[in-house]
Amino acid sequence: MKPLVGHQLRWNGLARAFSRGQIPQTLLISGPPHVGKSTFVLRYAQLLLCPHIENDENGLPAPCAHCKVCHQVEIETFPDYRVFRPIISKAEPTRAPESLDSSLISVEMARAFNDEAIRKPLVGPRKVLWMHQFEKTQDEAQNALLKTLEEPSAGTFLVLTTENVRNLRETILSRCWHLPLAPVGDGEIELWLRSEFSDVSAGEMGEILRAASGRPGAAWREAKRLRDGEGMQKSRFAVACELLSRLDNASPVAALGLTEEALKWASIWWEEDAGEGVDLKKLGAKGPRAAAARFLDELMTAGRIVWTKSLDSSEVGAARLDQMRKTRHYILRNANRQLALDVMFGRLIALRPRPASPSARGGRN
Template sequence: MREPAPWHQGTWQSLTMQQHFAHAYLFSGQAGCGKRRFATAFAAFLLCDAPAAGIACDQCRSCHLRLAGSHPDLLLLEPEEEGKAIRVDAVRQLVDFISQTAQQGGRKVVLLRPAEAMNLNAANALLKSLEEPSAETYLLLVSDQPSRLLPTIRSRCRVQPLELPAPEQAAVWLSEQLPERSAQDCSLLLQMAGGAPLRAMALAQLDALSQREKVVEGIKALLKGQIAPSRLAEQWNPLPIELLLDWFCAWTLDLLKLQQGAVETAASADMDKVLGYMAKKVEIAQLLAWQDWLLEHRRLFASKANLNRVLFLEKALVQWKNLLERR
């Protein structure tokens, strides 16, 4: 990518028109808002020999090297596996890279994502590079959760928040990317993605809509006593656990809002009737206890804790059903 998302054009122009750049940037914002795309485009711009209108030309030798994935003055640091930590050895590679002279005689760029994946040793190793920046070397950090970074790292970066587009703009963009999808499908994908268009695209690629339909039907069958939690947990085992956790968290929030009278209908349109019925039955104390349990297990799965998926799903379904039976 050599251009940012359309909804970040204003921020892009303000950044690329500057005469001098900070040695380190922290691009932050909601997952799926376009941070990686923005940072990747900015790296391309910084390395390009002849950017035009603030965009890498894709024609010069430097751009050809970048496009081939062999630019010697561009270093990408990511976890070896998604969800794993960035370890100190990787950051030591960064330190060695920074200490060397640019092989193309221009700038050097390090793209580190997600920055919050650095473990403590890696983060401490990075601090020295931030404290003693090399000339014409730029560190670009990307983070969904900047609060998880060491304060000393955040304070040494120029923080650039990147916002979500307006709902109308997000819907138009997603419809253009997914012409085979209906407006209703795009709306549901954006809802599941919290309004983040690139996350919605990823959900579409995961076939999340058909998976969600099966999950909603399973929930209805569970509450009607047509299927046991253990059986449903087995059926759900192949589904991405992060999607299931996201959906249960969203439904729980809907329940809290409905019960407190903050909204009249649930944001989750495909679960509106179910949640409306449950909101009249559940007790607030039990609902809050369930939410705490759910969020804690979401955190555990995010940290790659070694949990038994089927047992977790069965327990979650039992607790969800019991919300209606404890009154």
């Protein structure tokens, strides 16, 4: 069973509600990407569907995690467990990568969700329906879901997950029991990673934790890259920091080289994150744009950490982060990726910190 790194207290509350027969029929789980929402949903679905419930070390109900039902839930083949994920577009209604910003949950998918919700369970007394990345739901689709979310059929349990609860309507929020998952402390993530990746050095662990920013899933991804690369791979945080370190000493013409390197890493990371069952060829131009946007997310994560260490660079860092955010927005609005990144890197180079004046260094006037 996958561990709930950093979210045990949240789980204990849900398990107690289950033991009292007070489990919510509509549950909304929110939190940043890779914080552990999917792992939490999997455990929750297994709790509701497992025919061999056990008690955990706290005396609370837990799924056995080794029966046929638990296994089928994990691989998403159990008849009474359905997962609804965003699609690429209405014209291309196939599963989209999680990192595709423009993916959507259409009204047709919402209606299919409603139809499934009114059907009786096929195997046991309960069924679970999970709508993933609910913030991608179109307005018409949200309207179509209101009645189902408010009054699920007996034995039907609905789960919504979202990265940004602020984008959801109040009419949706009022129909759900909201369970937010917060970023996890570095100590807890490190303790877990040490049990899984015993050969990670102290330096590598520091990079992993900085890149993860409290997200266990991101920490796992970085640790796995380092292990699978047999020492040849760099963490995303290390790559991003190297690019940022070159800004202060680069000439404006160096922006072209930085763009080329950025697009290379964007493509590599995009393919790593796509996951199984996703056909990247069907994304068309959306894929490269989303890849560039996700690369900028990694660059901004590193920038926030690197530039906030020093008061001398914090103002410049804030201006640089703002430039990255604008570039990300332009790229997703169909701007030419290479041109947008060329301009961005040129401006980031121009925004380098100014040398301290003699008086600031304590010199003579």
